[in-house]
Amino acid sequence: MIPSEDTIYRLDHVTRESPEVLTLSFAPEAGELMQFHAGQYVYVDMIERPKRLPSRPYSISSSPSDAFVSVSVKKLGAFSGALHELTPGSRVILRGPAGNFIPQPSMKKLVFIAGGIGIAPFLSILKGFVGRNAQDQEVLLFYSNKRREDIVFFGELQGITQALRGVRIVYCLTQQEEKADEAGEYRRFDGSMLKQYCSKFGMQDYFLCGSVPFVTETSQVLEHAGVLCQRIHAELFY
Amino acid sequence: MDFTQIGEVLEGEPKYRLAQAKRGIFVDLVEDWEQVTAFPKALRARLAVDFPLPIEAQTFGDTKMTAVKALIRLSDGKRIETVLMRHTDGRNTVCVSSQVGCPMACAFCATGKMSLLRSLSASEIVLQVLFFARLLKPEGERVSGVVFMGMGEPFANYDNALAAVRMLNDHDGLNIGARHISISTCGILEGIRRFTSEALQVNLAISLHAPDDKTRRELMPVARTHTVLELLAVVDEYIAQTKRKVMFEYLMIGGKNDADEQAHALAKLMQGKLCMVNLIAYNSTGVFVPATRERMVFFKTVLEQAGVPVTVRFRHGREVKGACGQLLTKEDAYVLPSDVTDAASV
Numbered sequence: 001m002i003p004s005e006d007t008i009y010r011l012d013h014v015t016r017e018s019p020e021v022l023t024l025s026f027a028p029e030a031g032e033l034m035q036f037h038a039g040q041y042v043y044v045d046m047i048e049r050p051k052r053l054p055s056r057p058y059s060i061s062s063s064p065s066d067a068f069v070s071v072s073v074k075k076l077g078a079f080s081g082a083l084h085e086l087t088p089g090s091r092v093i094l095r096g097p098a099g100n101f102i103p104q105p106s107m108k109k110l111v112f113i114a115g116g117i118g119i120a121p122f123l124s125i126l127k128g129f130v131g132r133n134a135q136d137q138e139v140l141l142f143y144s145n146k147r148r149e150d151i152v153f154f155g156e157l158q159g160i161t162q163a164l165r166g167v168r169i170v171y172c173l174t175q176q177e178e179k180a181d182e183a184g185e186y187r188r189f190d191g192s193m194l195k196q197y198c199s200k201f202g203m204q205d206y207f208l209c210g211s212v213p214f215v216t217e218t219s220q221v222l223e224h225a226g227v228l229c230q231r232i233h234a235e236l237f238y
Numbered sequence: 239m240d241f242t243q244i245g246e247v248l249e250g251e252p253k254y255r256l257a258q259a260k261r262g263i264f265v266d267l268v269e270d271w272e273q274v275t276a277f278p279k280a281l282r283a284r285l286a287v288d289f290p291l292p293i294e295a296q297t298f299g300d301t302k303m304t305a306v307k308a309l310i311r312l313s314d315g316k317r318i319e320t321v322l323m324r325h326t327d328g329r330n331t332v333c334v335s336s337q338v339g340c341p342m343a344c345a346f347c348a349t350g351k352m353s354l355l356r357s358l359s360a361s362e363i364v365l366q367v368l369f370f371a372r373l374l375k376p377e378g379e380r381v382s383g384v385v386f387m388g389m390g391e392p393f394a395n396y397d398n399a400l401a402a403v404r405m406l407n408d409h410d411g412l413n414i415g416a417r418h419i420s421i422s423t424c425g426i427l428e429g430i431r432r433f434t435s436e437a438l439q440v441n442l443a444i445s446l447h448a449p450d451d452k453t454r455r456e457l458m459p460v461a462r463t464h465t466v467l468e469l470l471a472v473v474d475e476y477i478a479q480t481k482r483k484v485m486f487e488y489l490m491i492g493g494k495n496d497a498d499e500q501a502h503a504l505a506k507l508m509q510g511k512l513c514m515v516n517l518i519a520y521n522s523t524g525v526f527v528p529a530t531r532e533r534m535v536f537f538k539t540v541l542e543q544a545g546v547p548v549t550v551r552f553r554h555g556r557e558v559k560g561a562c563g564q565l566l567t568k569e570d571a572y573v574l575p576s577d578v579t580d581a582a583s584v
């Protein structure tokens with residue numbers, strides 16, 4: 001494990017991913033960028049706010065080889081709202097990295113299941129695979145959102161599927177009317193979807209990330225289908 | 239009441255007023271600024287408006303009972319539960335909530351079903367203790383300990399929970415010894431790691447509730463983020479660094495986590511650890527049934543035979559406050575069994 005520490009970072013730039021999601025990219029005020037494993041998270045502490053809010057954890061969405069540490073934040077409440085207001089140059093403490101949501105190099109067949117902004121750590125992991133040109137890595141990503149406009153990183157994800165032949169993405173929209181000319185699923189991830197896409201996949205490890213109800217429901221689907229609990233790895237956005 | 243604002247409210251006043259105000263609130267436990275006679279009349283009148291002291295709450299039970307519950311109304315109208323436990327040895331422990339609702343969604347927990355409404359500020363956590371300190375004052379009694387086992391997961395609100403610990407611990411404030419404060423977590427590993435590095439004398443309690451990953455994951459979503467062995471490795475690091483005994487809570491649920499092999503597995507995990515296991519009778523919230531008394535006795539025996547210190551909280555009389563997630567949301571009073579123990583006694 002890489003030791004965790006508190007370091008001051010400055011917001012370098014902001015990228016709008018969707019009406020509700022911004023990616024904030026930070027650079028250290030001094031010294032080196034933190035070392036982390038793709039899949040880990042950091043605690044963000046907005047030290048410059050007049051009324052300091054307690055720090056919150058955010059998955060790192062950039063890859064370990066990027067020049068910045070980025071987090072992708074969905075606007076929900078007080079803290080995420082305040083993060084959306086940050087302007088370049090703002091100072092924050094990033095405490096971390098933390099978490100063990102890290103696929104091991106021995107795991108050559110991976111199923112990723114992301115609910116909404118739960119895609120963030122997967123983007124980091126996938127970019128890491130691209131960086132290593134991991135052509136032998138098989139990944140099946142189910143990316144679930146309510147509606148089409150909630151999908152973030154679409155362009156980057158498509159680029160990743162082009163760069164790595166082992167990566168496939170199934171977009172699941174749970175509250176969207178079906179459009180005949182579009183690939184993807186218009187339902188929740190369930191046992192039949194697992195069977196349809198994964199039956200030939202063989203032994204694999206499952207990584208799940210999203211809200212507590214999303215991860216709970218999805219892992220129950222897997223367990224019902226007979227997946228061993230040691231093979232199910234989860235990150236909860238509580 | 240936001241205790242961090244008191245300095246601001248007193249701006250322009252002589253410096254010593256702040257110490258006097260704090261003394262009034264936390265030591266003399268005044269409920270009305272008029273009682274702070276050291277303050278000029280005009281200041282008292284101003285503070286009554288700018289920093290009102292009353293705490294709006296409904297209490298269930300009275301201080302003669304072994305447990306008194308209060309529902310405290312916060313400034314935004316949300317209500318939180320807090321419980322005073324009175325022990326036969328004279329200790330008075332307050333069980334505080336750290337969040338309104340809880341995001342962790344444990345299957346056996348009524349609070350978990352509410353999901354998270356919001357986290358509490360440090361002041362709102364301290365307020366719960368202050369409320370009972372005031373209630374006990376006429377008897378010449380004080381709050382001697384605090385356990386973070388009410389609504390919410392303290393490590394999901396880490397900064398505020400720890401800030402509250404520091405406020406409770408303040409010698410010029412409520413002056414509750416760190417050794418008499420316990421934080422109970424459902425198993426947020428990063429929280430435990432950070433807590434380890436704080437070098438505080440505060441006790442740590444872990445809601446384990448199952449020795450195997452499969453059962454634990456069925457009971458607690460957070461268990462999906464780590465294995466029992468990973469959790470115990472982080473706890474071992476805590477023990478190694480702090481040399482403090484850790485309390486493991488184990489709610490006994492019929493047909494779920496009370497089998498013979500689970501007792502043996504639990505004993506094996508706990509053996510040789512600087513720890514203590516607290517077996518708690520499950521207080522049914524509808525989904526599960528409590529384990530029988532015989533099962534609890536069996537677990538106790540197995541643990542004792544393995545040399546693991548163990549306490550048991552049997553279900554007794556009316557409903558019981560047991561562990562995090564076992565606070566009642568029913569609005570009535572209830573009593574604690576006489577053999578109650580709590581984390582503060584670790």
Ligand SMILES: Cc1cc2nc3c(=O)[nH]c(=O)nc-3n(C[C@H](O)[C@H](O)[C@H](O)COP(=O)(O)OP(=O)(O)OC[C@H]3O[C@@H](n4cnc5c(N)ncnc54)[C@H](O)[C@@H]3O)c2cc1C
Pocket residue numbers: 041056057058059060071072073074075076077078079080081117120121211212235236237238354355356357
């Ligand atoms: C390990 C970890 C990693 C995380 N990574 C990310 C990340 O990469 N990107 C990101 O945007 N967030 C992430 N989160 C969540 C983040 O830490 C905050 O909880 C989130 O931004 C909401 O905080 P807030 O203060 O803005 O909202 P709050 O004020 O806490 O909540 C606002 C409202 O939204 C509701 N709410 C809170 N959380 C959720 C939720 N998850 N789903 C639905 N409703 C909710 C609340 O009930 C409330 O009504 C992560 C959490 C954890 C524990």
Ligand code: SF4
Pocket residue numbers: 340341342343344347348349350351388389390391424562563564
């Ligand atoms: S048992 Fe504790 S951590 Fe679990 S949902 Fe209830 S209050 Fe939250």
